[in-house]
Amino acid sequence: MHYFDHSATTPLHPQVKNLMDEVGELHFGNPSSVHSFGRKARALIETARKQMATAIGCKPQEIIFTSGGTETNNLVLWDVARSDKKHVVTSVIEHPAILKTLENLSDFGVTFTSVGVDEKGLVDPQDVENAITDETGLISIMLANNEVGTIQPITDISAIAKQHSIMLHSDAVQALGKIPINVKELGVDCMSFSAHKFYGPKGVGALFIKNGIKLKPLIYGGSQERAMRAGTENTIGVTGMGLAAELAAKNVVTSADHFHSLTETFKKQLKKILPNAVYHGHPNHHLPGLISVSFPGYRNDLLMAHLDRRGIAVSSGSACSSGDVKPSKILSAMNVDDDLNICTLRISFGLGNTLEEVTILTKAINSSLEQIRSAA
Numbered sequence: 001m002h003y004f005d006h007s008a009t010t011p012l013h014p015q016v017k018n019l020m021d022e023v024g025e026l027h028f029g030n031p032s033s034v035h036s037f038g039r040k041a042r043a044l045i046e047t048a049r050k051q052m053a054t055a056i057g058c059k060p061q062e063i064i065f066t067s068g069g070t071e072t073n074n075l076v077l078w079d080v081a082r083s084d085k086k087h088v089v090t091s092v093i094e095h096p097a098i099l100k101t102l103e104n105l106s107d108f109g110v111t112f113t114s115v116g117v118d119e120k121g122l123v124d125p126q127d128v129e130n131a132i133t134d135e136t137g138l139i140s141i142m143l144a145n146n147e148v149g150t151i152q153p154i155t156d157i158s159a160i161a162k163q164h165s166i167m168l169h170s171d172a173v174q175a176l177g178k179i180p181i182n183v184k185e186l187g188v189d190c191m192s193f194s195a196h197k198f199y200g201p202k203g204v205g206a207l208f209i210k211n212g213i214k215l216k217p218l219i220y221g222g223s224q225e226r227a228m229r230a231g232t233e234n235t236i237g238v239t240g241m242g243l244a245a246e247l248a249a250k251n252v253v254t255s256a257d258h259f260h261s262l263t264e265t266f267k268k269q270l271k272k273i274l275p276n277a278v279y280h281g282h283p284n285h286h287l288p289g290l291i292s293v294s295f296p297g298y299r300n301d302l303l304m305a306h307l308d309r310r311g312i313a314v315s316s317g318s319a320c321s322s323g324d325v326k327p328s329k330i331l332s333a334m335n336v337d338d339d340l341n342i343c344t345l346r347i348s349f350g351l352g353n354t355l356e357e358v359t360i361l362t363k364a365i366n367s368s369l370e371q372i373r374s375a376a
């Protein structure tokens with residue numbers, strides 16, 4: 001089996017797994033307990049907070065642990081429903097954890113404007129500025145897109161947000177471990193992360209929230225996470241996230257080089273098989289290792305099924321819309337016509353993939369295309 005769907009999720013890093021096993025076995029205390037079991041668990045969580053903070057260039061007290069990217073995005077957006085200014089500026093290519101949440105927050109008086117993107121998937125900061133109204137309380141634009149990998153001009157958008165004194169949130173779930181992230185340089189007020197996208201566990205996330213910014217909690221109860229996120233902490237998961245973030249940030253340059261060589265090899269090999277393959281996303285502002293490619297004339301559901309039979313795991317569009325043959329909204333927003341849209345696969349490389357596996361992938365694509373052609 002060969003896995004090329006790391007934008008959907010990644011396996012646990014072996015070091016992360018070992019640490020989590022150890023914590024689960026030995027350090028089961030409740031971090032709020034005052035005895036030594038509790039104090040040990042508390043210390044582990046605070047170490048993870050420091051690791052997460054160092055990985056993204058902020059202070060430990062600016063990190064809140066949550067149950068994942070979806071909850072983190074919800075935490076930020078639900079705050080708008082309880083603020084005076086209930087209008088949000090976002091983009092059409094955000095993850096459903098943003099767009100579906102905003103749609104449902106209409107019940108609470110929230111309205112939003114989603115700006116479009118160009119054919120490379122890039123948001124124009126001027127469009128963001130034009131969408132601001134007197135009622136705008138939040139701008140939420142993702143750092144990098146999950147389907148096509150385009151990296152957004154967050155520093156330019158930050159300058160606009162500051163000029164208008166509007167809070168800026170960015171969903172960076174896809175970015176950590178693939179590109180260097182420094183929240184201060186990016187100029188964001190809040191940022192969302194999810195451990196399972198960078199070799200950490202599923203069901204754990206983090207919110208960066210700049211000192212001085214106040215958000216109302218989404219979950220009430222005890223005073224965990226500075227009363228921003230109640231509930232006994234997931235010590236095993238949080239500890240895993242901390243180490244995964246440290247490793248992801250430390251190895252980001254070598255990881256990017258690895259992804260780059262896998263991508264270049266794939267493109268060279270695919271060119272020989274299918275010279276008219278069409279790549280999507282920005283050529284320069286792009287997550288390394290994420291390839292969105294159309295196979296004109298070959299429907300992605302068929303192609304994926306053929307690849308799956310050959311032991312190859314890739315995705316059609318994003319994981320959340322897989323199993324659904326409708327054209328991807330993100331590609332449509334990038335002006336990709338429906339015929340090409342439904343012929344698109346997302347291939348996302350991971351740290352464990354090798355050049356030999358790339359050759360196995362392109363050979364499997366070749367034989368799948370041949371089989372589809374002969375059955376037509």
Ligand SMILES: Cc1ncc(COP(=O)(O)O)c(C=O)c1O
Nearest residue numbers: 068069070095097146173174194
């Ligand atoms: C850009 C983006 N945001 C948010 C999420 C949701 O994160 P989680 O799976 O941790 O809830 C995902 C997951 O696919 C994502 O790609």
